[in-house]
Amino acid sequence: MSTIEKAPAKGKTDKKPAVTNISGSVAVLEAFLAEGVSTIFGYPGGAIMPIYDALYDYQEKLHHILVRHEQGATHAAQGYARSSGEVGVVFATSGPGATNLVTGLADAMIDSTPLVCVTGQVFAHLLGTDAFQETDVINITTPVTKWNYQVTDATEIPAVLAKAFYIARSGRPGPVLIDITKNAQIQKFDYEGYTRCDHVRSYRPAPIVRKEYVAEAAKLINEAQKPFVIFGQGVILGKAEQEFIKFIEKAGIPAAWTVMGLSAIPSDHPLNVGMLGMHGNYGPNVLTNECDVLIAIGMRFDDRVTGRLDKYAKQAKVIHLDIDPAEVDKNVKTTVPVWGDCKETLPMLTALVEQKVYPQWLQKFKDMMKEEEEACINPELNPTTEAMTMGEVIKTLNELTGGDAIIVTDVGQHQMVACRYAKFINSKSNITSGGLGTMGFGLPAAIGAKVGAPKRTTVAIIGDGGFQMTLQELGTIMQTEIDVKILILNNQFLGMVRQWQQLFNDKRYSFVDIASPNFVTLASAYKIPGQSISKREDLKNALTEMLNTKGAYLLEVMVGKENNVFPMVPQGCSVAEIRLK
Amino acid sequence: MKQEFTVTVYTENQIGLLNRIAIMFSRRKINIESLNTSPSEIEGIHRFTIVINEVEEVVKKLARQIEKQVEVLKAYYNTNDEIVWQELALYKVPTDEIAEKVKVERLLREYGARAVVIRKDYTVFETTGQREEINKLIAVLEPYGLIEFVRSARVAIIKASSGFHSKLKEFEKKEPGEDVIENEYLGKGDQVFTM
Numbered sequence: 001m002s003t004i005e006k007a008p009a010k011g012k013t014d015k016k017p018a019v020t021n022i023s024g025s026v027a028v029l030e031a032f033l034a035e036g037v038s039t040i041f042g043y044p045g046g047a048i049m050p051i052y053d054a055l056y057d058y059q060e061k062l063h064h065i066l067v068r069h070e071q072g073a074t075h076a077a078q079g080y081a082r083s084s085g086e087v088g089v090v091f092a093t094s095g096p097g098a099t100n101l102v103t104g105l106a107d108a109m110i111d112s113t114p115l116v117c118v119t120g121q122v123f124a125h126l127l128g129t130d131a132f133q134e135t136d137v138i139n140i141t142t143p144v145t146k147w148n149y150q151v152t153d154a155t156e157i158p159a160v161l162a163k164a165f166y167i168a169r170s171g172r173p174g175p176v177l178i179d180i181t182k183n184a185q186i187q188k189f190d191y192e193g194y195t196r197c198d199h200v201r202s203y204r205p206a207p208i209v210r211k212e213y214v215a216e217a218a219k220l221i222n223e224a225q226k227p228f229v230i231f232g233q234g235v236i237l238g239k240a241e242q243e244f245i246k247f248i249e250k251a252g253i254p255a256a257w258t259v260m261g262l263s264a265i266p267s268d269h270p271l272n273v274g275m276l277g278m279h280g281n282y283g284p285n286v287l288t289n290e291c292d293v294l295i296a297i298g299m300r301f302d303d304r305v306t307g308r309l310d311k312y313a314k315q316a317k318v319i320h321l322d323i324d325p326a327e328v329d330k331n332v333k334t335t336v337p338v339w340g341d342c343k344e345t346l347p348m349l350t351a352l353v354e355q356k357v358y359p360q361w362l363q364k365f366k367d368m369m370k371e372e373e374e375a376c377i378n379p380e381l382n383p384t385t386e387a388m389t390m391g392e393v394i395k396t397l398n399e400l401t402g403g404d405a406i407i408v409t410d411v412g413q414h415q416m417v418a419c420r421y422a423k424f425i426n427s428k429s430n431i432t433s434g435g436l437g438t439m440g441f442g443l444p445a446a447i448g449a450k451v452g453a454p455k456r457t458t459v460a461i462i463g464d465g466g467f468q469m470t471l472q473e474l475g476t477i478m479q480t481e482i483d484v485k486i487l488i489l490n491n492q493f494l495g496m497v498r499q500w501q502q503l504f505n506d507k508r509y510s511f512v513d514i515a516s517p518n519f520v521t522l523a524s525a526y527k528i529p530g531q532s533i534s535k536r537e538d539l540k541n542a543l544t545e546m547l548n549t550k551g552a553y554l555l556e557v558m559v560g561k562e563n564n565v566f567p568m569v570p571q572g573c574s575v576a577e578i579r580l581k
Numbered sequence: 582m583k584q585e586f587t588v589t590v591y592t593e594n595q596i597g598l599l600n601r602i603a604i605m606f607s608r609r610k611i612n613i614e615s616l617n618t619s620p621s622e623i624e625g626i627h628r629f630t631i632v633i634n635e636v637e638e639v640v641k642k643l644a645r646q647i648e649k650q651v652e653v654l655k656a657y658y659n660t661n662d663e664i665v666w667q668e669l670a671l672y673k674v675p676t677d678e679i680a681e682k683v684k685v686e687r688l689l690r691e692y693g694a695r696a697v698v699i700r701k702d703y704t705v706f707e708t709t710g711q712r713e714e715i716n717k718l719i720a721v722l723e724p725y726g727l728i729e730f731v732r733s734a735r736v737a738i739i740k741a742s743s744g745f746h747s748k749l750k751e752f753e754k755k756e757p758g759e760d761v762i763e764n765e766y767l768g769k770g771d772q773v774f775t776m
Contacts, residue, residue: 138597139597139600142600142601142604143604143608144598146653147651148597149597150596150597167651198755199653199755200651201752201753202593202651202653202654202752203651203652204591219765324649325645325649326642326645326646326648326649329641329642330642345644371586528671
């Protein structure tokens, strides 16, 4: 069935593109098709009904996934964007539908995830009248969007959506929200086809690469005795994983990752020395304050990575590769800024650096890893306690998946443990809420991640607290039959806060003792099979059953109630003051 | 040390942009002392002139964050030495008081003020200048019953600027030239790389 009705032929239109008379709603969906969108996460409502009505005729081409809450739609779209590398698309209605997007937008903004969210809005003539389900969504979302725009006239829709997709995916990606009043959705107009946007005069996605900076950076690297690479999600967003590996391999430089950069290079790469930051590895943290040249690639020196800034890498010359000029010098003073897309700058740098190895320097990382293994890693992965640890669950999962799965995590202790111990062989495999730390991210993000990479095993590792924040999305999993493996690591506490209360508030456990429902029964209400285990001897079989079950599965593993994540850089301390216990 | 900075922002003319820019200050708890939006030397391009009291390091970062906004073309920041700036003020005073007690002509000359409206019941003076000059006239008029006073936001011209025309041409190209990508490191490699 044709969804676009042909306009009556007008006189001499030979030279002009074919003009059709369509509604604003159809124009939205045509824009999606032209942008290669295949999946929409959304929830209908009054003010977006015309778009949903048009969608009825596009069901074959545009797969709409009905979520259970609009926040779930944004996180699912984030998971989709992160596993597929494409733009995640969301529909929501006005008022409460739109305000429910805010957490996901904020999360996507701080973690640079490309989203295009389309919200319905009341009729243009009702704007500002406190109409039913009217809210000022543009102003509410301004600080948490890369760009937003309100459409009140259907003729604007093709160009505005073209701009929205261009802005969302180009440069440093981010969320874009387009608010469309109901009259514009209904309004018919002469549609001349869709032109993708590739330039906005007031917007520069990437700064021009300056060769002299690259040369200066190469010079510093070639002169270095103890160079150290730290990298973030920029490598993944820039699709520059291969360029990155070539660079560190030629220059022979040890590389450590931020939580957002995890999985950009395989876990077992000889130059991968581990995780940075508050719960990162011992060596990378301590040696940040010992290296002589610190090369930061596609990362933004978040406070969870740097610890106390005035004691961070003060001895080092800093080279910062970033696509966003505003990141240079924002937190850490840079010696040489290499502005640009690292897909472009890394090969230039690789060409200029000398082939080198730093065996003694690399040995230092290995020695410190040994220390950490004895103090933290072995007790976590091979515990002698009766209660299970989160680490051993992850370790067993690694053995079963071979590091091939997409690991989606929520926020808290389990997130840090998963990031520390999960093994990866493919990029775009670690999906987590890094910057915003959004509890409740995991389950909906896993839905999106699976849809974005349907052939890959997707495991959502979630705590008992975070799971209860967005568990309504079990309904989405049930209805859409999404093959997500849900692994709840239940310590019967809001564990991360409890750990802080134990360490810094004299064990005053203030409101961290959280009760949970029977998760297995809950899942079964949604027709999702599952089981709960608390004994070590059941772990491997339970995980195997989870992975082998066709379709979604929920496995709850009861772990030690008061286990802590170590090492830890206490807040306000320098990275060199990292504690092993 | 905190000092007065004037931030000049060249932007597209779009609804909502004022909010987008204003919240970048409020998010960092920086008070905007004065804010003016107006057309610029180029049709269709707007110009924000924003005055704040801050340390240079903060202003520098803020200017970059502002420039990052999609509809912002360019953000500059300048100290008072680097700009020519003016504010405009209006003063409403009772005409009979002024006529009787103050020699109006002398007043106008001394403070560079002029009478905009003279009615039986009130007179409106206008003066253009910098903060101190405007404040001085308030002090003079207050004893005579200043009925209303209003001062405009600052408008400022950057002394070193050669205008935005050539830059806009670069912005309109798909691959803008280096002129547009200017930054504090540009052409100062020696200084930068030795720190």
